[in-house]
Amino acid sequence: MAPGAAIVASMDCLTDDLIAAYNGGPAFTLPEPPPALYAAAPPPPPGAKGLYGGRMDNHVDSANFTVAWANGDATTSAANDASEALEAAWTALVEEQGWAPPVSSDDYFVWVILDPGLSGTGLTYELSTDEYPDGYPVILLNPNYATNTRFWRSLAAHELNHALQYARREYLSGREEPWYWEASAEWGAELALPDVNMYATSSVYYADATEARYSSMEGYHQYGMFPLNAFVEETMTGAGGMLAVWERSEALSDERWDAVLEDALGVDALRLFAGFSGAYAEETLRESSMYEPPATIFSFDGGEQSGEVNYLGSDVLQASRGMWVELAEGDALLANGDEVGARLWVDAGGHFTVTGGADGAAYTLIEGDEGDTGDTGLVDDDGGGGGGGKKGGGTCGLGAPRQGAGWLGLVALLALGRLRRFPPRRLG
Numbered sequence: 541m542a543p544g545a546a547i548v549a550s551m552d553c554l555t556d557d558l559i560a561a562y563n564g565g566p567a568f569t570l571p572e573p574p575p576a577l578y579a580a581a582p583p584p585p586p587g588a589k590g591l592y593g594g595r596m597d598n599h600v601d602s603a604n605f606t607v608a609w610a611n612g613d614a615t616t617s618a619a620n621d622a623s624e625a626l627e628a629a630w631t632a633l634v635e636e637q638g639w640a641p642p643v644s645s646d647d648y649f650v651w652v653i654l655d656p657g658l659s660g661t662g663l664t665y666e667l668s669t670d671e672y673p674d675g676y677p678v679i680l681l682n683p684n685y686a687t688n689t690r691f692w693r694s695l696a697a698h699e700l701n702h703a704l705q706y707a708r709r710e711y712l713s714g715r716e717e718p719w720y721w722e723a724s725a726e727w728g729a730e731l732a733l734p735d736v737n738m739y740a741t742s743s744v745y746y747a748d749a750t751e752a753r754y755s756s757m758e759g760y761h762q763y764g765m766f767p768l769n770a771f772v773e774e775t776m777t778g779a780g781g782m783l784a785v786w787e788r789s790e791a792l793s794d795e796r797w798d799a800v801l802e803d804a805l806g807v808d809a810l811r812l813f814a815g816f817s818g819a820y821a822e823e824t825l826r827e828s829s830m831y832e833p834p835a836t837i838f839s840f841d842g843g844e845q846s847g848e849v850n851y852l853g854s855d856v857l858q859a860s861r862g863m864w865v866e867l868a869e870g871d872a873l874l875a876n877g878d879e880v881g882a883r884l885w886v887d888a889g890g891h892f893t894v895t896g897g898a899d900g901a902a903y904t905l906i907e908g909d910e911g912d913t914g915d916t917g918l919v920d921d922d923g924g925g926g927g928g929g930k931k932g933g934g935t936c937g938l939g940a941p942r943q944g945a946g947w948l949g950l951v952a953l954l955a956l957g958r959l960r961r962f963p964p965r966r967l968g
């Protein structure tokens with residue numbers, strides 16, 4: 541987030557409410573779709589998209605969407621803005637970047653309902669009926685946020701990303717699942733509407749709690765994790781990296797995202813998240829200047845120093861002078877903007893991170909000697925640099941995935957294009 545910029549509204553896809561209900565908490569009541577939506581329409585003529593169900597009081601149709609609202613709930617201006625943003629996002633994501641379109645949208649408009657009674661900013665779920673057992677994504681947008689045009693456009697793109705995700709994977713499969721949906725929908729809003737840049741404000745939710753477990757959903761942390769996707773695409777895969785992860789996730793539907801990311805990107809999860817945290821802390825991502833700096837930055841002066849981090853969460857530190865920093869013990873990895881390993885060179889004032897390999901991972905840092913090999917024996921740090929130089933001794937950059945075969949497999953998957961759809965589900 542740019543200094544001084546205010547967060548006027550934050551994304552809230554009601555994830556916490558949904559997951560709490562899934563885990564036995566208070567029941568989550570889905571906003572009732574208009575009755576017309578349940579009534580299946582006959583298939584449209586070939587080559588044209590039609591309306592699934594009936595009409596609400598008002599609507600704005602476009603090539604791929606119908607934006608509808610009840611009298612008094614929204615304005616035509618809000619509907620037009622949402623419609624334009626959704627079509628622009630569709631063009632970018634579906635037509636230009638290769639995302640498979642939402643379930644059922646080959647034949648029908650995607651339903652978008654403007655609902656000021658929504659307790660959050662937006663929600664996308666999948667309706668399934670006997671007439672349309674493949675399911676039908678419904679996007680709800682809260683028009684109370686429509687006057688903030690940048691936010692409104694970004695929200696529309698964010699929710700479209702969820703509709704695209706539903707074509708790939710189940711949502712309600714436990715607390716470890718939703719974080720990457722939100723991290724991806726925020727990055728997807730940037731991929732869809734790169735001039736809007738509202739996504740960057742969500743970085744504060746990561747910056748406020750870099751040490752949290754990667755899958756945390758405390759304090760909207762899941763939205764703040766989008767820069768992981770920035771890191772993947774900007775330093776590892778180029779464009780299409782996030783899509784490739786989603787495509788790979790279909791075959792790994794029972795796997796947690798840390799395992800999916802490892803498989804899709806050919807790099808172990810600890811190394812991946814360490815590299816991401818180092819790039820974030822050193823502000824080496826393409827739009828880092830718009831991201832919020834980490835709220836907590838410990839200083840490191842070379843004396844023995846201990847801390848504790850969670851699984852794939854990171855402490856951020858700043859070196860008081862140029863020095864080698866070494867991980868004396870701990871299930872963790874060090875990283876800065878250049879390197880990942882058990883030993884790093886950090887310039888005076890430079891930032892580096894310690895990323896945990898387990899929840900509550902205790903670690904101890906020491907200043908390394910100039911002549912050390914950098915091999916602490918604690919981790920596979922791909923050493924071999926032999927120390928001595930200021931860069932590259934005993935650490936390994938993330939520029940190229942270490943397991944090339946994984947990446948080749950991913951490229952092959954990309955070439956497969958559209959994959960199978962999931963069986964019907966009612967809510968996600």
Ligand SMILES: [Zn+2]
Binds near residue numbers: 552702722
């Ligand atoms: Zn969302």
